[in-house]
Amino acid sequence: MKHLAIFRIFISVSLLLCSAPLMAQMRLPNVISANMILQRNAQVPVWGWAAPGQQVRVAFAGQVKTVVAAADSAWHVKLATGNANSKPQVLSITAGKETKQLENILIGDVWLCSGQSNMNYAMDRTINNFAAPAKGADSAALAMKEPHPGIRIMKVEMQYDTPDVPSTGWHEAKGRIFERSSVVAFYFAKQLQAKLHIPIGIITSAWDGSRIEPWTPPIAYKNIPAFEEDIKKNSTAMDKEKEGRMYNSMIKPLGQFGLKGIIWYQGESNCMIEEQDMRYAYKMQAMVASWRKQFGAQLPFYYTLIAPYIYTEWRNGIPHTIETLPKFWEQQVAAAQIPGTAFVTTTDLVDVITDIHPSYKWVVGRRLANLALSKTYRQKGIPYLEPTYAHKKIEGDKLVLYFKNANGLKTRDGKSPDFFEIAGADGKYLSAQATIKGNTLVLQNADIKAPTEARFAWTQFAMPNLVNGDDLPMVPFRTNAVKWEYIP
The missing domain is CATH 3.40.50.1110 (SGNH hydrolase)
Incomplete structure (x- = not known):
């Protein structure tokens, strides 16, 4: 029994000695690596793990920050990045005798x-x-x-x-x-x-x-x-x-x-x-x-x-x-x-x-x-605004639709706008003939004498041809959409 006890103590000490270097080894998260890009004009965090109580030194672009690893081994500093820079730089992190050089950073x-x-x-x-x-x-x-x-x-x-x-x-x-x-x-x-x-x-x-x-x-x-x-x-x-x-x-x-x-x-x-x-x-x-x-x-x-x-x-x-x-x-x-x-x-x-x-x-x-x-980035002249439904107007047997961002309304194939439907008071939708009038659309169907609602691309098969002057597609909609309001 005495020999068994000694053997157990030997194994425990050996495991402790073997694991000590691993516990002391500095470790970084995978997102902090060579070749990375750091966000410009910001105080960016750099963090990792080292032996508890060990001092960590972080150097980058003329800055040197020191911090002591906490009891759970974690450490954290922030670096000022300044303006964008395409010249590769080195981020150096030292903990004890170990140094990691992260190269090629922009x-x-x-x-x-x-x-x-x-x-x-x-x-x-x-x-x-x-x-x-x-x-x-x-x-x-x-x-x-x-x-x-x-x-x-x-x-x-x-x-x-x-x-x-x-x-x-x-x-x-x-x-x-x-x-x-x-x-x-x-x-x-x-x-x-x-x-x-x-x-x-x-x-x-x-x-x-x-x-x-x-x-x-x-x-x-x-x-x-x-x-x-x-x-x-x-x-x-x-x-x-x-x-x-x-x-x-x-x-x-x-x-x-x-x-x-x-x-x-x-x-x-x-x-x-x-x-x-x-x-x-x-x-x-x-x-x-x-x-x-x-x-x-x-x-x-x-x-x-x-x-x-x-x-x-x-x-x-x-x-x-x-x-x-x-x-x-x-x-x-x-x-x-x-x-x-x-x-x-x-x-x-x-x-x-x-x-x-x-x-x-x-x-x-x-x-x-x-x-x-x-x-x-507030750049001017970039085409990004897609045409979206704004409101409707009933004119007899026709329904006129108004849009935002519809300047230069047209179709990609030169044909009449497709995938439009209208409905009367009964709520039954039928395909509508759509005519472009400036930045509006006029919809009608001979079988609907008093249209009240319209919808566009209201099917899983919708690949419509209507675009604005920037060739951006009309956003699918229905005039009686379910309302949703963002509440913070």
Whole structure:
């Protein structure tokens, strides 16, 4: 027994001695790495872990900050970044005898790009499926051969239950990591860089087929009346989907890393499972507020209306109709009442309606970039305003529609505007003949003598031809839309 006791003591001491260097080893989160872009003109956080009580020295661009690691090993400093800088710099971090030199760091703007598979859709998949040089595309194959020294990418992998974001950190836009990066995010960054002439960093954190609930921490639903009954149930699921699971591993560990803004391309999976008036809009409100709280700023949040697709073919117990999609669009449009948000439309960017991953994602990226350039960067002359319904006027057997941002109203194919319907007091909609009169539309149907309401693109098959003078598509609508009001 005496020998056994001595052996146990020996093993315990050996394990302690072996683990000591690991406990003392300095560690950084994956978002703090070589090749990264730090947000310009900001006090950006840099953090990590070292032995408790150990002094940590952080040096960058003439600044030196020292801090002592806390009892839980965590340490944190803030660095002033100043103006954009394309000259590679070195961030040096020393803890005890260990020094990490993070090289090739630029100063510019950083955007977080999230959502589901249409955001995650990779550059190399675009080469295989959509190589035709349509809609002003510059070949993805060519883009992957060209150097993009001012664009840096960080791809977060799809993985649950990780203490840090599952990623290999920051990379230059080249090689395999670039081939696997988001088409939408890259063309967003490329458009920004072309206009701003500064380094652009993109963090892509998206999950194929994901709903919005796992991207939102449960606490975010509190104080929103729409979720009062859900909260009373004291459940970790929202509409049968576990809350916060992707947020916890793919967003939360990013800490307060300095960002300029967020772009979001998601909704297909929620459209498949719910037809509850304005519930998705409230979920967007909860998620946007929680992300802004985490990153410590009222970040701009730009998103994409999902594209036409045959949701009636989706069999999951939900009674989908051809109106399921436009009702969902209505929620996405309503969510733009959230301050600092805006959206782009994609009804003109579909070739195959049976493909939930439509073509022309480079156009989606550019449209989102144009939103940012106009609304965040205040650049003039950028086409970003899509025509939207304003109000109606009844003139006998005709219905006249008025719009915002409709200057130069026209059709892409030179034909009459399509996908318009009108209804009388009985609420039965029939196809309407639509005539462009300046920046208004006149609708009529010989069988409806007293029209009262109209709707546009109110079907999952809608790929309408109506655009404004900037070739931006009309936003789907109905004149008797479900009302939603953002309440802070």
